[in-house]
Amino acid sequence: MKKKSRFLLGLLITMIISVLLAGCSSDTKTASGKTQKDNKTITVNVAINGKIGPLLIAKEKGWLEEEFKTVNAEVAWSEFPSGPPLLESLASNRVDISALGDGALIAGLDKKLPFEVIAQSGTGESLSRILVQADGDIQKVEDLKGKTVGVASGTTAHVYLIKALKAHGLSTDDVKLINLQPDDAQAAFETKQLDAWVVWNPYRILNIKKGIAKELEVNATILAPSALITRTEFGKEHPEIVEAYLRVSLKAAQWQNENPDEAAKIFSEHTKLPVDVVKTIITSEKPDLFFTEEGIQAQQESIETLAKVGYIKSEFTFEDHINDSYIDNAFKK
Known part of the structure; x- marks a missing residue:
């Protein structure tokens, strides 16, 4: 009788330990401390907007895939010729992270599409x-x-x-x-x-x-800052992935600035354009990642101009749509 009781007690203890271990293993901490259930790999829909830019460098080098492994994520790439069709995919949850020129950016914010501005990508003075x-x-x-x-x-x-x-x-x-x-x-x-x-x-x-x-020569300096964006709900659920994306974006931008000849060859292979043409393009303005007062002001002036001509419904404050917590956390000391 005592042997049977001891056997049952041992069996019960074994079951309890197994449950506790299973519970511990089902919660996996990511690099930023966020918990992901059941160690499930997150597929991130990353969209390349246009034919030339640091994100294409990151794709060629495999840097995003490498960084995403640290936060238990994988990349699903897509490419778009411009911002408006990209916004359509974002609205239907088929894009999680990307970049937009100021036109599509402002139009999307005016339509209250579900995305946040998470970084700036240059002033765009030499763009159009x-x-x-x-x-x-x-x-x-x-x-x-x-x-x-x-x-x-x-x-x-x-x-x-x-x-x-x-x-x-x-x-x-x-x-x-x-x-x-x-x-x-x-x-x-x-x-x-x-x-x-x-x-x-x-x-x-x-x-x-x-x-x-x-x-044609234009009697005005026209800035057109691009912006990095994330779908709002995706960012809330996976801030560590957005932060990883920003780290890779800066790495790719800095590498492009420091290696214009090699970068031009990569873009040339992708676009079939002559290397010298590509180099002229990518050295006309160095990409960056961080918000500037000049860039924010340029976006606000664009909003006011577009509202006056009826391109958007009404004016709004651009800064209200910036979420700088991602960039702050991505590069905090």
Whole structure:
């Protein structure tokens, strides 16, 4: 009888210990101290916006995959030609982390789409320009009145056009706007279906080097800061993953700045553009990550301008949409 009691007691103790051990192993601490249940690997939908940028460097080097392992996550990559289609995917929870130009960024915030601004990526001063036919008769911005102008609606180039026209006493009502994504606009410009085309690099510099386009001089300094973003709910659930993304973003930006020749080769392979063209693009402005007063003010001025012309419903305060806790935690001493 005593042996049976001892056996049952031992069995009970063994069961209790097994339950306790299972409970301990089901909660796994991540690098930032956040607990993930059942050691489940999180798939992060990371979107590359455009053809050239530090995020592509990170992808080529495998840095994001490497960093994400420390927070029990993996990458699912996607690519978009511009911000507006990317926003559509974000709204349907198919993008968790990415970057946006100021046009799509402001439009998305105005529509109250579920994302937060987590970092800044340069001032964008050298980003977009107005191209016209090299052999055409358009010599200045004022000559655009009544002309056919191609631009991807809702992008940073669209915002640039609105500001450039305003600086010369015009508005988008004074031109014939055609909404075209860059690759479609390229074909239309080459066949002279467009009198002018507002676009960013690499299209801008490539068409000038090909001799088919020239830039119009604008009497204003127009900044167009890009921003890194995260889907709001994703950031709340996985702040450690957002912080890991920011660490890799800075690493990639610094590597690009310090190794322009190698970076240009990587981008050249991806875009099929000449290496010298790519190098000119990436050295025209060095990417960064940290918010600046200049960048924030430029975004606010864009919001006010776009509200006045009816592009967005109403003005709002850009700083209200910045969540700098991620960048603070990612780089705290």
